[in-house]
Amino acid sequence: MKGKRYSPPMISVVIPTFNAAPTLVHTLSALVPAVVDGVVQEAIIADGGSTDDTSVIADAAGTHLVQSERGRGTQLDAGAAIAKGDWLLFLHADTVLEPGWADEAASFIERVGSGRRKQAAAYFRFSLDDDGFMPRLVEMLVSLRCALFALPYGDQGLLISRAHYARLGGFRPLPLMEDVDLVRRLKRRELVGLKSRAVTSAQRYRTEGYFSRGFRNLGLMVLYYLRVPPRYLARLYG
Numbered sequence: 001m002k003g004k005r006y007s008p009p010m011i012s013v014v015i016p017t018f019n020a021a022p023t024l025v026h027t028l029s030a031l032v033p034a035v036v037d038g039v040v041q042e043a044i045i046a047d048g049g050s051t052d053d054t055s056v057i058a059d060a061a062g063t064h065l066v067q068s069e070r071g072r073g074t075q076l077d078a079g080a081a082i083a084k085g086d087w088l089l090f091l092h093a094d095t096v097l098e099p100g101w102a103d104e105a106a107s108f109i110e111r112v113g114s115g116r117r118k119q120a121a122a123y124f125r126f127s128l129d130d131d132g133f134m135p136r137l138v139e140m141l142v143s144l145r146c147a148l149f150a151l152p153y154g155d156q157g158l159l160i161s162r163a164h165y166a167r168l169g170g171f172r173p174l175p176l177m178e179d180v181d182l183v184r185r186l187k188r189r190e191l192v193g194l195k196s197r198a199v200t201s202a203q204r205y206r207t208e209g210y211f212s213r214g215f216r217n218l219g220l221m222v223l224y225y226l227r228v229p230p231r232y233l234a235r236l237y238g
Contacts, residue, residue, distance in 0.1 A: 010109060011159070012085030013043045015063075016075035020093035021053040023201055027093055028061045034102035040089075046079035048072075071234075072154070073171040073178030080162075080170060088165055090158045094201035097124065097157070101196035105159055108192060112161070120190045121160035123152035124198035134210040135202060141214075150188040154179030155200045164190075175234035177224050 013031060017024060024045075034040040045058040048070030058065045068078035076090055087109055091097070101124065111117045126142040128135040146152050158179070168185045171178050183191070205213045220233050 010085050011040045011087045011089050011105065012083035013040055013089045013091055014046060014076055014079035014083060015043065015091050015093050016046045016048065016072045016079070017050055017054050017093045018048040018070060019050045019052045019054060021057055023094040024054060024057050026096050027091065028063065030096045033099070037102060039102040039106050041085045044079040044083060046075035048075050071173060071175040073174035076178065077171040080165060083162065085162070087159060087161050090154065092155050092200065095155050095157065096199045098197045098199060104194050104196050108159065108194065119161065119164050120192050121158055121164065121186055122192040122194050123156040123158055124194050124196050126156050127197040127199045128202040128205065129199050130202035130206065138210065138214065146193055150191050151180065151183060152191070155198065157198050174230040176230045176237050177233060180224065
C-alpha cells in the first residue's frame, strides 16, 4: 500500500495533554507527513488545564484544542467527541511515531474497510528514546506482555474506527488505566499489533531508575486488577 493516497482523509488524532510543551512539538511533527499525504484529517489536543505553552504550540500547529477536566480518560473522550474522522488514533503527548507509520495504518484501515479482515483496533510497537540494555529489556517485556495477554498500553497508541469506539462505550472518566480499561473490552482477535514503532520518552525511567519505574508500573497493574480505584493509582503514579 506504500505510496497510495487516500481521499478524503480518514484519521483524527487525539492527544491528551497536561503541561506537555517539552514533548508535544516532536509528537505533532511526526504527524505532518501523514497530513500532507491525506491520511490524517486533523489533530485534536484534549487539554486538562495546562499552565505551560501547550496551548500556544497547539495553536501554532493548527490543531483543534478542546479543554476538559483533567484525567486522561475524560480528556480522550472529550477529544473523540469532536473528531470528524471515521478513524481515531489516540496518542500520548510524549510519543513519536516513526516514519512509515501512516502507510501501515492506512493499509490496516483499508483491510478492515474492504472486509478482508474483521473489525479490529491496532497499536504500534513500543520503543523508548534511550540507549543501552535496560531500554531494550523494557521493550522486550512490553512485546511479551502484548503477545501473551493482548494488553497494549496507551503509549503504544490505539487506532480504532469511530463506530467500534462507540460500540465499546469509549474511554471512561478515569485518571489512570483508561487505556487498559478500554483494551480489556476488546476481544483478542480485535487487536492487531503494527510493526511501526511508537517511540516514547524515557524521561520517567531515567529520573526514577529503570528498575524502580518498572516495579512501580507492575505494582500499579496488580493493584488495578485487585480493583483499587484508579484515583488512588493516579496518586501513586505521580
